Amino acid sequence: MTGRFPDLLRAGFLGCAAATLLFAQAAAQTIDYAALEQTFGEPVTTSATGSPQRVTDAPVDMIIITSDDIRRSGAHDLPGILRHAAGVDVLQWTNDQADVGVRGYDQVYTPRLLVLVDGRQVYADYFGFTPWSALPVELSAIRQIEIVKGPNTALFGFNALGGVINIVTRNPLYDDTNTASLTGGTQSLAEGTGVVTVRDGDTAALRASMGGRFDRDFGTPVPTDAGATPRRVDYRGEADLDGIVRLSDKIQIGLEASHSAEGQNEISPDLTFEYSTIDTDSIKAQLSADTIAGLVRLTAYTNWIDQRADAVVAGNPSVLVFNDRVTVVQLEDSLAVDPDNTVRLAGEYRFNTMGTTPEHDGTIFYSVYSGSTTWQWAITPSLALTNAVRVDDLSLGRSGLSPQFYPFTDADWNKNLTKFSYNSGLVWHADEQNAFRLIASRGVQLPSLNGLGALLSVSSTGVSVTGTPDVKPTTIANYEVGWDRNLDDLDARLRTSVFHQITDDAASIEGGALFTPGGLWATPANIGNSRADGFEILLNGTFGEGWRWGSSYRFEIVHDEFAPFAQNGADYVDYDRTTPHHLVKLNLGWSGGRWDLDGYTNYQSRMFGLIPAPGPVGTVEENIPGYTSVDARAGYRLTESITAAISGQNILSSHQQQTTGPEIERRVLLSLSIAY
Amino acid sequence: MGRRGLAVFGALLLAATLLSGTPARATGVVTGEDLQAISNALGFLGELSHGAPITVAVVYAFDAQDAKLQAAQTAATLNTIAGPNHSTFRSEILAVKDLAQTTNHYDVVLLMPSTMSQGAILGEIARRKRLVTISTSPVCIETHCCVLMVNADGRVQIVLDTALADLVDAHFSSVFEMMVERR
Numbered sequence: 001m002t003g004r005f006p007d008l009l010r011a012g013f014l015g016c017a018a019a020t021l022l023f024a025q026a027a028a029q030t031i032d033y034a035a036l037e038q039t040f041g042e043p044v045t046t047s048a049t050g051s052p053q054r055v056t057d058a059p060v061d062m063i064i065i066t067s068d069d070i071r072r073s074g075a076h077d078l079p080g081i082l083r084h085a086a087g088v089d090v091l092q093w094t095n096d097q098a099d100v101g102v103r104g105y106d107q108v109y110t111p112r113l114l115v116l117v118d119g120r121q122v123y124a125d126y127f128g129f130t131p132w133s134a135l136p137v138e139l140s141a142i143r144q145i146e147i148v149k150g151p152n153t154a155l156f157g158f159n160a161l162g163g164v165i166n167i168v169t170r171n172p173l174y175d176d177t178n179t180a181s182l183t184g185g186t187q188s189l190a191e192g193t194g195v196v197t198v199r200d201g202d203t204a205a206l207r208a209s210m211g212g213r214f215d216r217d218f219g220t221p222v223p224t225d226a227g228a229t230p231r232r233v234d235y236r237g238e239a240d241l242d243g244i245v246r247l248s249d250k251i252q253i254g255l256e257a258s259h260s261a262e263g264q265n266e267i268s269p270d271l272t273f274e275y276s277t278i279d280t281d282s283i284k285a286q287l288s289a290d291t292i293a294g295l296v297r298l299t300a301y302t303n304w305i306d307q308r309a310d311a312v313v314a315g316n317p318s319v320l321v322f323n324d325r326v327t328v329v330q331l332e333d334s335l336a337v338d339p340d341n342t343v344r345l346a347g348e349y350r351f352n353t354m355g356t357t358p359e360h361d362g363t364i365f366y367s368v369y370s371g372s373t374t375w376q377w378a379i380t381p382s383l384a385l386t387n388a389v390r391v392d393d394l395s396l397g398r399s400g401l402s403p404q405f406y407p408f409t410d411a412d413w414n415k416n417l418t419k420f421s422y423n424s425g426l427v428w429h430a431d432e433q434n435a436f437r438l439i440a441s442r443g444v445q446l447p448s449l450n451g452l453g454a455l456l457s458v459s460s461t462g463v464s465v466t467g468t469p470d471v472k473p474t475t476i477a478n479y480e481v482g483w484d485r486n487l488d489d490l491d492a493r494l495r496t497s498v499f500h501q502i503t504d505d506a507a508s509i510e511g512g513a514l515f516t517p518g519g520l521w522a523t524p525a526n527i528g529n530s531r532a533d534g535f536e537i538l539l540n541g542t543f544g545e546g547w548r549w550g551s552s553y554r555f556e557i558v559h560d561e562f563a564p565f566a567q568n569g570a571d572y573v574d575y576d577r578t579t580p581h582h583l584v585k586l587n588l589g590w591s592g593g594r595w596d597l598d599g600y601t602n603y604q605s606r607m608f609g610l611i612p613a614p615g616p617v618g619t620v621e622e623n624i625p626g627y628t629s630v631d632a633r634a635g636y637r638l639t640e641s642i643t644a645a646i647s648g649q650n651i652l653s654s655h656q657q658q659t660t661g662p663e664i665e666r667r668v669l670l671s672l673s674i675a676y
Numbered sequence: 677m678g679r680r681g682l683a684v685f686g687a688l689l690l691a692a693t694l695l696s697g698t699p700a701r702a703t704g705v706v707t708g709e710d711l712q713a714i715s716n717a718l719g720f721l722g723e724l725s726h727g728a729p730i731t732v733a734v735v736y737a738f739d740a741q742d743a744k745l746q747a748a749q750t751a752a753t754l755n756t757i758a759g760p761n762h763s764t765f766r767s768e769i770l771a772v773k774d775l776a777q778t779t780n781h782y783d784v785v786l787l788m789p790s791t792m793s794q795g796a797i798l799g800e801i802a803r804r805k806r807l808v809t810i811s812t813s814p815v816c817i818e819t820h821c822c823v824l825m826v827n828a829d830g831r832v833q834i835v836l837d838t839a840l841a842d843l844v845d846a847h848f849s850s851v852f853e854m855m856v857e858r859r
Contacts, residue, residue, distance in 0.1 A: 031851050032851075035716065035719055035720075035760075036851065036852075036855065038716050039713065039716035039717055039719070039720075039832070039834075039852075040832050040834070040855065041713075041828065041831070041832040042831075042832075044855070051854050052851050052854055052855050053854075053855060054855060056831070202726075249722070290849055290850045290851070291850075294850055295850040295851060295854070334850070334854060335850070336850065336853045336854050336858065338838075338858075339838050339858035339859055340858070342854050378857070378858070381835075381857055432830050432831060486830075486831075488830075
């Protein structure tokens with residue numbers, strides 16, 4: 001990793017200096033989430049349109065998990081928090097590995113969810129997944145987690161297909177975050193975290209956060225189909241530095257650097273059990289200026305991610321080393337043009353590169369130039385129309401050596417791809433109590449870097465595996481109607497939505513086959529289309545002295561139209577039967593005196609999961625019965641700043657089948673936290 | 677969860693929705709929530725000095741019953757509220773006719789609901805004296821006498837009169853302008 005940071009620091013400072021000169025005519029302050037939330041009495045987001053909005057004005061189906069929700073969840077990791085969110089699917093594969101989906105379609109290493117931390121992508125492009133344990137963020141540093149349901153590619157670019165989760169941390173310039181915690185629990189868990197903020201008046205601030213964790217995997221048996229890799233100790237460590245300097249009342253510069261490392265027992269994309277390690281580094285620079293031309297932001301960041309896994313690829317034991325580097329530069333301007341219109345213009349450059357593995361003589365890369373615009377039109381004070389369009393132009397390439405009898409040459413990767421996406425939303429606040437949303441959107445998901453050729457495993461006797469430049473992006477069209485109602489007499493809020501989604505060109509990791517004199521090559525392939533219909537109901541509120549409650553129900557039916565060879569889960573994908581029809585979540589909590597008590601119940605109806613087929617490639621289905629799991633937390637404030645808490649996940653069952661991986665064990669945590 | 681469970685869930689939901697009515701709204705009163713929302717909104721006004729006391733004229737209609745008393749109570753409450761950016765409020769009450777004649781400087785002028793019948797006069801005074809006027813009454817937006825209408829009764833509503841704001845040289849942050857209703 002030597003040499004990573006100096007180049008980026010230099011580039012970041014140069015970029016910020018140039019932008020400072022460019023925006024010297026600036027004229028007011030930048031986004032202070034806390035002040036805006038206090039002013040408008042509800043959370044504020046930029047994840048819907050790129051411009052700041054009240055959540056109830058956002059032209060998307062969105063929920064926000066607040067810092068209070070995070071604290072009361074009792075969870076010590078992000079999937080543990082997200083599993084309580086309405087309409088969110090969480091597949092807990094092992095103690096430290098989980099996949100998170102929105103509106104079904106969840107699978108191992110799921111590629112349909114784009115996850116960001118303060119706008120920086122933490123989605124790993126080489127598999128198209130999110131390594132949750134490797135995210136360099138501590139829970140106490142998070143202001144809110146914004147969950148956008150449905151595609152939002154027009155704002156965030158490729159891969160915001162099924163939904164977007166934007167994790168917004170506290171701004172060190174506005175929020176003092178000083179916390180420390182120690183946690184111990186079952187599965188030999190030992191965890192420590194710390195967050196410190198230092199400030200120089202209101203002109204400069206730095207937040208340092210770090211955390212470390214050791215635990216062991218569940219002791220439940222690994223299914224025999226998943227292989228016999230021995231379990232090892234899970235670990236996670238991270239450090240993050242986030243600094244902001246206010247150059248004037250109108251201009252801020254931010255610099256952030258992070259490192260994380262994790263090792264965990266997990267289920268791999270081909271559904272075998274393995275041990276994997278991931279190291280990540282990132283550096284980000286951002287300039288925000290409130291100018292006469294609107295709110296301008298220039299952002300540049302680079303992510304490095306290295307994953308190493310001892311795996312079996314198409315029956316071949318392999319050491320896989322994925323080393324992905326992505327650099328992104330974004331320039332955006334949000335401007336209130338007149339009383340009725342707000343416009344956001346944005347441009348983005350992205351470069352992504354990765355060496356092939358386990359044959360390591362090649363490199364796959366692509367660059368993307370993007371332009372987008374968002375137009376918010378207040379047709380009347382109660383009726384607003386938002387339209388966003390984006391065009392991404394991608395140039396794909398490959399360099400390096402190829403193995404003998406390889407079915408491609410580097411020239412096969414010389415391709416250009418232009419894709420457009422859109423989001424349209426009509427929001428009507430009919431009166432103080434009722435609001436309606438009408439949404440249409442189109443999103444695009446790129447094949448992963450591995451799918452495009454970075455995964456390259458040669459077998460002299462069996463089936464070789466390679467990505468291919470010929471696999472097409474997956475697109476999704478989403479249409480939905482929503483109704484929100486404030487139930488003031490009950491101090492409650494109702495949110496409903498009915499949705500219809502059409503997925504075209506769904507891809508599988510090993511659905512294609514090419515024959516060369518060297519033998520058979522398995523490749524990814526587009527296997528067909530899928531559509532989903534469903535509705536969601538979310539109702540939550542408060543009552544009495546300190547009581548809070550919430551309930552949600554999602555009903556969803558998915559229908560796949562796959563090629564014959566990929567039907568019935570034979571080719572690593574079956575959205576139809578791996579999406580539960582019913583998802584119910586309930587919670588009840590009470591705060592009084594020094595106590596916080598919270599309970600959560602999740603019910604998921606019967607579904608199927610996938611397990612490896614007896615041969616070198618392919619999968620078969622296995623029944624997963626419906627289940628109910630209960631989580632709970634009791635927190636007691638020993639002093640104004642010190643809290644002791646006991647929490648548990650899946651507390652009613654010592655072990656329970658939730659996926660086709662090992663059964664999930666009950667988890668109980670004891671924690672002591674200090675906030676000062 | 678079977679069909680029966682779903683039916684019960686749906687019935688409860690429907691009942692909860694139908695049982696909930698529209699609450700009565702209080703009129704003519706500036707509540708503590710309104711004042712807190714006004715204080716928060718002023719944090720996005722560029723002209724206010726950081727940390728300095730914010731001088732406020734609470735303006736009432738001389739001829740309205742209890743108007744002076746309500747203005748005095750509002751001013752007293754405002755003086756107890758923390759201002760934006762570590763500032764405090766220093767408020768005093770004025771009748772409409774006194775606002776036209778006073779030579780005192782006020783950072784902000786809070787128009788009590790009782791003054792809305794004199795909106796045209798107040799708008800003229802605001803433009804002439806370049807006053808940042810705020811009211812909780814939606815009427816002030818129709819009569820163009822307030823730069824900001826801030827009402828925290830239920831869902832917080834903030835309306836910015838962009839033309840009047842330009843005339844009185846009141847500049848709010850772009851973020852704030854994008855989030856409020858603009859007229």
